Amino acid sequence: MTERGEGSNAALSKYEGYENWKSNIPVMYDWFTNHNLVWPSFSCRFYLQGTDGFVPHTLMITNCDVVKPRVKNAEDISQFNEEEQSPFVQRYKTLIHPGEVNRIRELPQKSTIVATHNNSSNVLLWDLEAQPNRHPVNGAPASRPDLILTGHGNDVEFALAMCPTEPFVLSGGRDNSLVLWSIQDHITSLGSTKGSPKLGPRGVFEGHDAIVEDVQFCPSSAQEFCSVGDDYRLILWDARSGNAPVVKVEKAHDADIHCVDWNAQNENLILTGSADKTVHLLDRRKMFVGGVVLPIHKFEGHKDHIFYEPQWCPDRASVFASAGEDGILNIWDHLKVVGNNNENARAKTRSAPSGLFFRHAGHRYRIVDFHWNPVEPWTLASISHDVDKTGCGVSAVIMLGTTMKMQEQKHGRHLPVYAFDMLRQIWRMSDLLYKPEEDVEEEVEAELIQYN
Template identity: 40%
Template sequence: MAANVPAPGEEANHQAWKRMVPYLYDWFASHALPWPSLACRWGPVVEEGGARSRQRLYLTEQTDGSEPNRLVVVNVDVARPRTATADHLQGFTEHSKSLHVGRPLKTILHPGEVNRLRELPQHPHVVVTHTDSPLLFVWNLITQADRTGVKSTSAKQQSTADLVLEGHEADAEFALGASGAAPRVASGGKDTKVLVWDLEGHGTSLAAPASGGSGAAGVGTRLQPLQKLEGHSETVEDVCWRPGSTTEIASVGDDFSLLLWDLRKGGPPAQNVQRAHGKNDIHCVDWGPQQDHLLVTGAADGTVRVWDRRSTGSPAWAFTYHSHAVTGVEWSPHRKGVFASAGEDRLLCVWDLEAKTPVEADGPAATKRPRSATPHQLMFQHAGHRSPVVDFQWNPADSMALFSVSDEAGAGGGGTLQMYRISDLVYRPEDEVVAELEQWREYILTGQEAALARKPSAATLTAATTYPSGGGGGDADTDAAGTGAVGAA
């Protein structure tokens, strides 16, 4: 990881970003974590409200050894679109806890730090974890005993996994994926292998009460892999499943290769893209949900490449924008051709492959504009973190909403969790945005509240007109910041 040392001008850049928050985001929350969190995931929505929805979030805590490493379940309150006021968006305190994040609902004491976390889509309360071990651990977050408040590091206090996945011959730290079509798990490790387990038939084990107390690697039920795939020559860094498939997997690694596997055929990989990023380790891969012929990869040199598996001789798109290693890539589950990439350069970038070039958008007149080094497919850039982004995820229940997490909140260490929804002013058609802003032209130019009294009648406006005045819907549970009830417990 890159050192968390502020570069010259970094503070000025961060403050400039902070001033733009009300214009870039429809909703934003920043939450200081007590310990670094290398892996987080969205859970299911548990409550729908008028001004917000309440949703599970799975957090991890990487401690310094004085306390046990943890997997923590919390509730978070996600504001509805166009209900957060500008004052609320801009008024967050970076090194404080957010009222949007509730107290722990359940804590699991994990055997070792959690490097990677994935939920089973068929059973969103069941998660699989990677640590610095050849073993994978499967946890039923409903039936596991709650260890909130326990600070002992004794092995006897560790939670016991509901299922232990065996088969790796060396540590498997990061590469982890769960099929969306069946309870199957794929994993890669330092043994250069990709292993696949089928959890079907273990529903009884996962639904049973946790056995409690003798350590996760102790007495938990153990499962051998369904298949072992051999094709990489160095550490496997990431794996993912083809959306909707139980048999097709992609993997990348430190041998510079992108491999595509078909479990039905067995044997060597179905496709092998060698030196997919030149002589650079490939850190991450994801398979397109709406266009399953497309895959995206990110590498140690900061490059991001999109591949069409029908023709892998060269990338369909190649982006050189991140200044440091790419730590993660993920396609949007809601919008075709949209994906995000995160990096050690502290940035999360959102890309739109469907974006038109300036010439396509505006005709020959666009050629008079100065040429920009920024790719026109770069839709959005989140610059709220002060240290490398170690994990992120699109919210599967909320279009254009994400979280991202970095591993340091300041001099005291810890981590920073940021949750946000990109403002639709960023990605809507330009003529629509201009028309909406024109309605508020006087207020934008003068900042005078009196201009709001001269706004067009409600009959001529869409729901978008609530944005400048921060209309929260007048709900009785609205907090002082102008959003729905917060502080989920």
């Protein structure tokens, strides 16, 4: 296994291109805010506060005011201080977590319920509404989980998913297996019991020969899911047909596969990201030609390992984002590669990687996670880990958008953000970059007429 957080130092050039990126912020972004954090983060829905041994691990829930499109002017967007905290982010509640957090996911059916991975064999469930606010002082006991999911034979790390259609939880771990739970019978009682009840698995699935690095449900089925691991495999599963793999793709990459995502708008499309620095786009109907795995396309634009899942954009079915050790967040449009021959011809004359749609270069250190806002179109949060500031390697998470009832604010929608402290950026690219070309041309012409 390639350790997360380790990579080529050459790929972590701290300031390469950063000043050039900063000078172009008013052109590329509709809104941008930078929030300086204290501790390193390994996730981007939530953020776990790191510890020096005197303060307990904490999970902090914060709110973020996401500004409406075309409200901030260019001067406001470009003037930010990397060392300051954002005025748009406010802390809401603190939980004391039992140990570090590697991954957090929210339950779509009731998004105030979240699952966490720490360095144990259990998955912990929390009801954020029912949990009391805590003060992280030395010696304070950990908050008590509302439900403990058991079934792994070894530690779990990063592989964690919640089902979009039913209250199912899926996890992968160092025991090379996947474990599936249904929490249907426990949702109504979460937060009401004095102890932490335990729930055994609905199924255990074995087919990997190494650590399972990531798992993902099919967007329309609680019974179908996929997984990737350090054995270079992508495996498709269907719990209705038993505990054995349905499709096993050997050597889906040339190195450990760390992440996978399933397209919610086109369920035949699956993305995988790997330590071989590439993202593969596969069609599950035709992944093989002559017994050899054949991706629709291999996206090559990163200079170092891709550790955290490429994520499909909720606003356009053909767009996805990827990030990794090189400190770059790339946004791709696969139709610009496979959609038409004219685009393929133009791509050959460009220096940019084929299919590259946008490049966010606002982080000077490795990006450890990011998340598309599911409510505000084309808005993302991203977190980077300054490897020179601390070696504690503590996980952390942030999330935009789906855990509490939204309220209208003067800045726009008031969205819940599960957050914490290290370098976090919340941003939205200019709509001139993703709108149809004819609409952009029409708008530019109208502006020219107005100013003439």
